[in-house]
Amino acid sequence: MPTTPIRVLFVCLGNICRSPTAEGVFRALVREKGLENRFEIDSAGTGDWHIGQAPDARATAACRRAGIDISTHRARLVRPDDFAHFDRILACDAMNLADLKAMAPAGARARVDLLMPFAGRPEETEVPDPYYGTERDFDATLERCRAACGGLLQTFIKDGLQ
Ligand code: 4NP
Numbered sequence: 001m002p003t004t005p006i007r008v009l010f011v012c013l014g015n016i017c018r019s020p021t022a023e024g025v026f027r028a029l030v031r032e033k034g035l036e037n038r039f040e041i042d043s044a045g046t047g048d049w050h051i052g053q054a055p056d057a058r059a060t061a062a063c064r065r066a067g068i069d070i071s072t073h074r075a076r077l078v079r080p081d082d083f084a085h086f087d088r089i090l091a092c093d094a095m096n097l098a099d100l101k102a103m104a105p106a107g108a109r110a111r112v113d114l115l116m117p118f119a120g121r122p123e124e125t126e127v128p129d130p131y132y133g134t135e136r137d138f139d140a141t142l143e144r145c146r147a148a149c150g151g152l153l154q155t156f157i158k159d160g161l162q
Contacts, residue, residue, distance in 0.1 A: 005040040006156060009082055010115065011100060012092040015045030015075040018127045019092060020055040021141055022115060024063050024070040026149040033153070038161050043073065044082065046099040050075040056131070062138040066146075083108035090115035090152065093126040116144060118151035 008026065012018035023043035030039050053075045054060070063070045082089065083104050089112045091097035100112050116126050127144045130137035 003038065003161075005038055006088070006161065007040045007086040008042075008152075009078075009086040009089045009110070010041075010043040010092070011046065011078055011089055011096050012043075012127070013045055013047045013096060013129065014050045014056075014131065015043055015077075016050045016053060016056045017059045017130055017138070018141055018145070019043035019045065020070045020073045020075075021059050021063055021138075022090065022092065022127070022145040022149060023073065024068040025066075025142065025145045026153065028068050029146075029149055029153050033157075035161070042086075044076050044078040046078055046096055046103075048077055051077060056138075058130070058135060058138045059141070062135070062142045065139070066142055078103065080105055083110045083112075086110045088113070090118075090148075092116075093129065115148045115152070118149070118155065119144065119147035120151055121147065 010019040010022040020043050023041055027041050030036055055070050055073055060071050089100060089110045091100055091114050097114055116124050127141060130141045
């Protein structure tokens with residue numbers, strides 16, 4: 001029986017560090033569970049500086065160390081029709097969340113949430129921007145994305161993948 005996929009969009013500022021990492025991590029977790037045909041997964045940014053570019057080399061390297069290839073992603077802006085197409089939009093930080101809420105068309109379909117609370121770590125509410133940081137910050141980004149994406153996937157599974 002054909003089922004409509006759950007459409008999930010990860011959003012950060014530049015779409016070259018955090019959200020492509022979250023997209024790659026979530027894709028890998030979904031694949032591990034054999035649920036590829038149940039999800040459509042993408043990422044986008046609220047800022048336009050890096051449109052069309054590959055992910056930041058440091059993000060690609062951190063993901064590669066974890067066995068995840070994000071090199072083929074190309075940065076794009078969040079579009080108004082994303083709010084109609086996607087079921088869930090996950091923001092990496094509070095500024096991304098505020099920007100998304102400000103641009104959401106009235107009556108938008110997508111539910112917009114912060115990503116990090118899905119990790120269930122009360123003191124960690126955001127995936128901090130690693131752009132001006134070090135290799136270590138990119139590994140920390142990956143680790144946070146893993147924890148949060150794992151929790152997010154569990155909520156979808158608990159809800160019967162509806
Ligand atoms: P991201 O990181 O939002 O995780 O992709 C950033 C990338 C680029 C910039 C800021 C954050 N920038 O200012 O160009």
